[in-house]
Amino acid sequence: MLRALDIRDMLIIDRLELTFQPGLNALTGETGAGKSILLDSLGFVLGWRGRAELVRQGAAQGEVVAEFELPEDHPAHAILAEAGLPGGEELILRRVNTAEGRKTAWVNDRRCSGEVLRALSETLIELHGQHDDRGLLNPRGHRAMLDDYAGSADHLVSVRAAWTGMSRARKALAETEAALEAVRSEEEFLRHAVSELDQLDPQSGEDADLDARRRMMQGAERIRDDVARAFALLGNDGAEGAMVDAVRWLEGVSDNAGGQLEGPVAALGRAMIELGEAQDGVDACLQALDFNPSELEAAEERLFAIRALARKHDIAADDLGAFADTLRDRLNRLEAGDADLADKRAAVEAAQAAYDTAAAHLSAARKAAAGQLDAAVMAELAPLKMERAVFQTEITPADPGPEGIDAVAFTVATNPGAPSGPLNKIASGGELSRFLLALKVCLSGDDSARTMIFDEIDRGVGGATADAVGRRLASLAQGGQVLVVTHSPQVAARAAHHWRVQKHVTNGQTLSTVIPLAEPDRVDEIARMVAGDTITEEARAAARALLQA
Numbered sequence: 001m002l003r004a005l006d007i008r009d010m011l012i013i014d015r016l017e018l019t020f021q022p023g024l025n026a027l028t029g030e031t032g033a034g035k036s037i038l039l040d041s042l043g044f045v046l047g048w049r050g051r052a053e054l055v056r057q058g059a060a061q062g063e064v065v066a067e068f069e070l071p072e073d074h075p076a077h078a079i080l081a082e083a084g085l086p087g088g089e090e091l092i093l094r095r096v097n098t099a100e101g102r103k104t105a106w107v108n109d110r111r112c113s114g115e116v117l118r119a120l121s122e123t124l125i126e127l128h129g130q131h132d133d134r135g136l137l138n139p140r141g142h143r144a145m146l147d148d149y150a151g152s153a154d155h156l157v158s159v160r161a162a163w164t165g166m167s168r169a170r171k172a173l174a175e176t177e178a179a180l181e182a183v184r185s186e187e188e189f190l191r192h193a194v195s196e197l198d199q200l201d202p203q204s205g206e207d208a209d210l211d212a213r214r215r216m217m218q219g220a221e222r223i224r225d226d227v228a229r230a231f232a233l234l235g236n237d238g239a240e241g242a243m244v245d246a247v248r249w250l251e252g253v254s255d256n257a258g259g260q261l262e263g264p265v266a267a268l269g270r271a272m273i274e275l276g277e278a279q280d281g282v283d284a285c286l287q288a289l290d291f292n293p294s295e296l297e298a299a300e301e302r303l304f305a306i307r308a309l310a311r312k313h314d315i316a317a318d319d320l321g322a323f324a325d326t327l328r329d330r331l332n333r334l335e336a337g338d339a340d341l342a343d344k345r346a347a348v349e350a351a352q353a354a355y356d357t358a359a360a361h362l363s364a365a366r367k368a369a370a371g372q373l374d375a376a377v378m379a380e381l382a383p384l385k386m387e388r389a390v391f392q393t394e395i396t397p398a399d400p401g402p403e404g405i406d407a408v409a410f411t412v413a414t415n416p417g418a419p420s421g422p423l424n425k426i427a428s429g430g431e432l433s434r435f436l437l438a439l440k441v442c443l444s445g446d447d448s449a450r451t452m453i454f455d456e457i458d459r460g461v462g463g464a465t466a467d468a469v470g471r472r473l474a475s476l477a478q479g480g481q482v483l484v485v486t487h488s489p490q491v492a493a494r495a496a497h498h499w500r501v502q503k504h505v506t507n508g509q510t511l512s513t514v515i516p517l518a519e520p521d522r523v524d525e526i527a528r529m530v531a532g533d534t535i536t537e538e539a540r541a542a543a544r545a546l547l548q549a
Contacts, residue, residue, distance in 0.1 A: 001481045002125070002451045004067040007041045009059035010097075012503070012512045024477035026495030027485045027514070028525055033501040034512030035485045039127075039455060042066065045095045046125060047105065047117025054097050061098045067091070068124055068451075075123040080107070083116045091124075093117065126452045128436050136410070136436050136443075137423055143366075143408035145443055146393060150369030155362040156403070162358040163402040166351035173344040180337040183330055190331045193313075197324035202306050207317035210303040217296040220289040227289065231282045234275060243272055355400070362404045363395070370395055370408075373442060380438035383468040385461070386431065389414050391439070410439065433457040434469070441472050451481045458488040467549070470494035489529035493546035498522050523547065 007016040012034055027035050044054060045064040055062040068091040070076055080087040086108045095105040095117070105112050107120070128136060136145075147156060183190070232238060247268050254261040310317040370393035377391040390413040398407035412435055413420040423435055437457055458469045470491035476482050477496070486492055498517045503510055517525055523543045524535055530546075531539035 001069045002042075002066065002483070003069050004065075005038070005042060006063075006065040006067075007038075008063045009056040010041050010044070010054050010062040010064060011037045011056060012510055013037060013041070014056060014509075014511050016512075016514055018499070018514055020481065020483070021497045022477075022481050023496035024474050024494060025481070025483045025497045025499070026492045027483065027499050027501055028487070028492050028529060029501030030503075031487075033503050034514075035501045036455075037512060038501070038514070039453065039485065042125070042453075043127075044097065045093050045105075045117075046121035047095075047114040048121065053101075055099045059099065061096050063094070063096045066093045068093070076120050079116070079119050079123065083107075083112065083119075085110050085112060085116070091120075093120070124450060126450045128440060128452065128454050128457060136439055139409050139422065142393075142410050143403065143406065146366055146369055146373065146408050149373055149443055150365050152362060152365050152369070155358070155365050158358040159355070159362050159404050160402045162351070162355035163400075166348070166355045169344070169348045169351040173341075173348050176337075176341055176344045180334065180341060183334040183337070187331075187334060190327055190334070194324065194327050194331055196309065197320060197327070200305055200309060200320075202309070202317065202320040202324075204318045204321055207303065207306055207310075210299050210306070214296065214299050214303060216288070217299065224286070224289045227282060227285055231279065231286060234279045234282065240272070240275060240279070243268060243275065247272070359400065359405045363406050366404075366406055366408065367395055376442040377438050380441050380472070381434070383465075384434040384438060385465040385468075386414075386434055386438075388416060389431070389435070390416060390420065391435065392420055394420075431460075433459055434461065434465070437469055437472055441476060444476055451483065452476060454482065454484045454486075456485050456487065458484075458486050458491050462488065462490070466490035467494075487529065489526045489543065489546055492526055492529060493543070493549065498525065500525050 001022060002020050004020065005016075005018045007013050007018075009015075018038075027038065029035055040054065041064045045066045068076075070087075070089055070091050072089075076091060077087050080091075088108070090108075092108055093105070094107075094109075095103065097103050103114070105114060105117055107116065147153075234240060236244075247265060250261050250265050250268070254265060306317050306320065310320055313320070313323060315323055373393055374391055381387060381389055381391065392411050392413075394409045394411050396407045396409075398405060410423055411420040412423055414431055423432060433456075437454070440452075454473060457473075458466055461469060466488040467490040469488065471494060473482055473484055473491060474494040474496075484491060484495070492498060499514050500517055500521075501512060501514050503512050505511075515521075523540055526543035526546060527535045527539035530542050
């Protein structure tokens with residue numbers, strides 16, 4: 001709810017502070033008094049695009065502050081949280097416009113962008129008037145309005161979920177088709193490469209093992225003779241025989257040496273053990289060096305084949321096995337591709353069927369609600385002296401999307417048999433105002449979160465029709481807040497709160513001000529609206545009658 005509006009140095013307003021109340025608030029005054037300036041100023045602080053030059057002549061800058069009361073569940077809280085702005089029960093918007101045209105905005109004393117202001121305004125204010133392109137006259141919002149009227153929230157959730165599922169299924173199918181197409185283009189290469197790799201079957205670490213064995217076999221002939229000679233010197237004819245003889249001689253005389261030979265004999269025993277280990281090692285080396293020359297040739301051929309294949313695929317030799325697995329997996333996917341593709345296509349068909357079903361249910365709900373809405377609007381038009389007009393909610397096929405398969409537009413025909421068309425194209429000013437009011441009355445649900453503003457929506461009507469307009473505005477204001485800029489005494493009389501907008505000249509400057517009206521002043525203002533500049537007792541009596549009706 002809009003609680004207060006503070007305007008400084010905007011157009012012909014120097015300083016104006018207004019405090020608004022719940023219910024129906026009427027703003028009246030002579031033409032040109034400045035009623036539209038209030039709306040321009042409110043639109044400015046809400047970030048709406050309007051007049052380019054708003055600063056009062058001679059002032060350095062203009063400023064507007066709007067204060068709103070936010071219930072706990074108000075949708076503005078989510079916008080504030082997303083923008084990282086402070087929230088609470090009170091929302092204060094402030095916007096400054098310098099004489100040079102530079103605009104700056106604050107939300108709860110925190111700088112913000114015009115985009116944030118406009119997002120907040122969608123949850124705070126709902127404007128209706130003959131030149132309104134933001135609300136009921138905007139065809140882009142008609143489908144959402146019909147859905148709200150129909151209570152189609154569950155259907156919309158189902159359609160959006162089905163659309164998401166169908167989009168994902170289609171994406172998965174497209175990716176599978178693209179992947180298979182890419183694999184098919186290299187099928188010949190894959191089959192040849194996998195066959196070549198399978199035939200060679202390279203193992204991790206095999207390159208290093210083959211290289212080491214090759215080097216050993218290449219040097220074997222050169223070192224084998226020396227190793228054999230060394231092995232002979234370690235055997236019975238060499239070191240081993242000499243050590244055995246030495247131990248036998250020493251043990252034969254050890255008893256007569258007074259124990260001095262026990263240590264040397266023990267050391268020789270240990271040496272013979274070490275000598276045996278050396279002989280075993282050298283013998284093993286001799287066995288390894290004893291190879292068939294064809295083994296060297298085979299090792300070199302396999303080593304060169306592995307390295308050639310690694311160069312061919314530009315990878316390390318040790319990675320050939322893993323690379324073969326990768327190619328084999330791609331080939332397997334190709335061979336299993338038809339079955340996978342069939343599964344993906346079946347998934348798309350199932351998702352399409354689910355979407356079609358959900359969209360059909362939503363469309364049926366819309367069509368049923370459209371008939372109910374048309375009847376409700378027609379019932380509202382009769383008291384507004386438009387019983388011959390025809391209102392129709394047109395539902396036509398649209399491209400499928402997350403909101404379903406329907407396009408929705410509110411159309412009117414002002415007379416039976418006349419062609420129907422968009423509200424703002426067919427109806428005249430007065431007719432349009434009444435159409436908008438009737439439609440709003442029928443579409444209004446829980447509008448207490450937003451302040452509704454009707455800008456001269458009663459233009460061109462009077463008498464009983466104006467009274468019907470006033471009654472409907474008062475009905476809309478119950479439990480919420482409605483501001484109406486009006487020239488109709490019947491409408492003003494229905495207001496719970498009344499302000500008069502008037503101009504005055506001070507020091508050669510024309511300024512506009514707004515005065516809250518108590519009951520006696522209100523009688524005079526409504527009497528002025530009835531009779532004109534000259535207020536008669538008959539006009540006052542008529543004003544009192546309107547206020548008491």
